[in-house]
Amino acid sequence: MSRAREHGGEHWPKRTFRNRDAGSWAAARKRAAHLAFGTPVLPLLVVALVVLVDLAGGAGVIWLPLLAAGPALAATTSRPCGVLCVGSLAAALSVVLGTRDGVPGGQLTAVLSALVAVTLASALASVLRWRRERVLAAVRSVAEAAQHALLAPIPSSVGPFQVAVRYSAAAAEARIGGDLYALVPTPYGVRMIIGDVRGKGLPAVGTAALVLGVFREAAYDEPDLLDVVARIERSLARNLGYDDFVTAVVAGYPEPGRLEVVNCGHAPPLHVRASGSVASVDPVNPAPPLGLRALTGETPSLQVLPLADGDQLLLYTDGVTEARDHGRRFYALAEGLARHVSDEPATTLAALDAELQAHVGGRLHDDAALLLLRKPVPVEHASATAASGGSAAVPAPPGRHAADVVCCGGPE
Template sequence: MDARRPLAGLRQPWRSSHALLLIPIVLILVIAVVDQLVPADIHLGPLLVIAPAITVSFAGPWPTGLIGLLAVGAQAYIGWHFGVLFSRNVLVQILALAVLSALTVFYCVIRERRRRQLAQVRMIAEAAQHVLLWPLPEQIGPMKVACLYLAAEAEAQIGGDLYAATPTDNGVRVMIGDVRGKGLSAIGEAALIIGAFREAAHHHTALPALAFALEESVARNLPTLESEEERGERFATLMLMEIPDEGHIIRILSCGHPPPLLLSHGSAVAVPVHPAPPLGIHGPAARDDYTVDVFSFEPGDTLLLYTDGVIEARDADGVFYPLAERATRWAGSSPEKLLHHIRRDLLDHVGGSLGDDAALIALCRTPTGTQGRRHGHGFDVGRFGHARDRSAR
């Protein structure tokens, strides 16, 4: 990351706020001049209170205090000009203006303190996001990759949705999931699952064994993360994928997670999967209860993974976001452009604010010269293969 970007971002607001200071300064000068031109029974001096009042909206304590001081000075000049500086009425006006200016400066101090605290919270949230959800590289094995995370919490960078990918000896394994709940309360369980996946993905040769290991980890550690009110109600949907380096296939194991979309030849089709129960529902299941669905994944195809925060997003009329329909429009785009289009369209659909965390991953198979179709796996791979991969036991 370019370290100069934050400095450039800070420099522009500084210049803008100082340019805006011309507005209250000009306003003070105009009021002071016009007050001397109007009839003697019309007093415009009290209008000087507008200057510090508008300055507080865009400037910090020192500029606001300076404008307040100028306004007090202008009020004193008007009283001196008319020879009534030490009259009771003018002295009260000067005192009231000084008190109001002091209050606006105090408000600025409190606001700037809260702004710094909020900036620190955002920095911590961003650091937590990078620690927990490592940014996926643009290329993993035979695939181009792009990912997107939209947190429901206004000031959060991360919530209960999760994803991870790791290369193995025979290919790439990808996980996407959704922990029940959102915001900070779900981060602990998301971290537990991601940590378990990153370790177990390299120790289990088959997806059912990997899912079994994740279920065991959740069953063993979840009670320490649950509150008394949530006892027995915490679970996570999960989808595990394996893309071999050789052969144009992909293996999927779903634990209650929405099926992915396959974008190919200008269309978006939901991949039929046979889901097992979500993690944390019934405890560790038998490995035979997991079904590995296998289908072809040709060069140029794009697989779109998502969480239910995307498809359950509603507009003002309560209509769900039509992900498959919208994704069809951009079926030929690169993963990065595809997620860019979906992000903009999704936020437009919901009016700018999501009700639940949302995560998406786009995987595009790139042509390679060494890939060929594997045989002898105990299944027949059509466009979508519904049989279990017996070699994955």
């Protein structure tokens, strides 16, 4: 129980009374909103319009059949009871207007029969629509559960990193797709993967689940990052078809200042230095996607990227860089990252995602995933840097030499 709730009733009775009054008004507004949502407003307006036209024109035999538009329209927006109410109202009004306009009994009976038939058919259509919507809601809940199981939520802090993730499936109703990502702390440091499965639909989701399952197990078992990639490769070779593959970047942070990257045919990560410059981590020795090693005979290589305090690394899928605007121009991710980079990865990705959605006009045509890591600056280091008015040098990790590190991030 919160402190305000614990002590509010004892010391502030007037505030309690006002809260109750506000609560009753809020409940009344909620009930009114619920009633308004369930009321077939547009069908009733159609019925009212037909009545006004009939009263103005006086030719009931011409306008009365249009009352059937009310229950027919209600079937698309209302529950069956709403359809029956609109149909009953339309039938009652047709009798009143037909009697007023002197419509012959035979013609009035025909109009009433048509209204009853349309109302019953519309009510049946409404029943079927609501059943389909309930099934769709159940499927969406299953898809959300599958997404949480497949793409487990990543906390905002993992090991020494600040982390943020953004994922958008091209099929918004499906909630999941062929893009995959994972970030796990292991005895060998934080390890991560981001990838893109060839194809779409359930087969792609199944392959993504296979890759993530093998990665999460191998990341804990294998001391060498290349062995993690090899285990994923062997598993895919046993389970994929000849024309299936997965592009991926697998990375690890085994010791301070040292980031290992293995790129298997995937889009190169972007390295953001503390100064704000953005560089692409292009692979020195390009390797084929996972699942195609047997066809090419090439093996992936390990690159080492120096990652200092304040640096950031952005992993992404090609759904981001291949997003086009109405002029068929690709989204410039590196420039967008340079514009929106900040000390909070979640803020950076929120701005990037908003700009990406605006670039494509609000709908992506491919799955898109963004995973941003930031190595925070220690408080002592930041205070010392601010006091000295300059940047403090970061010492090299013990036991490492300059020749052991391959700089992949480009010049600063």
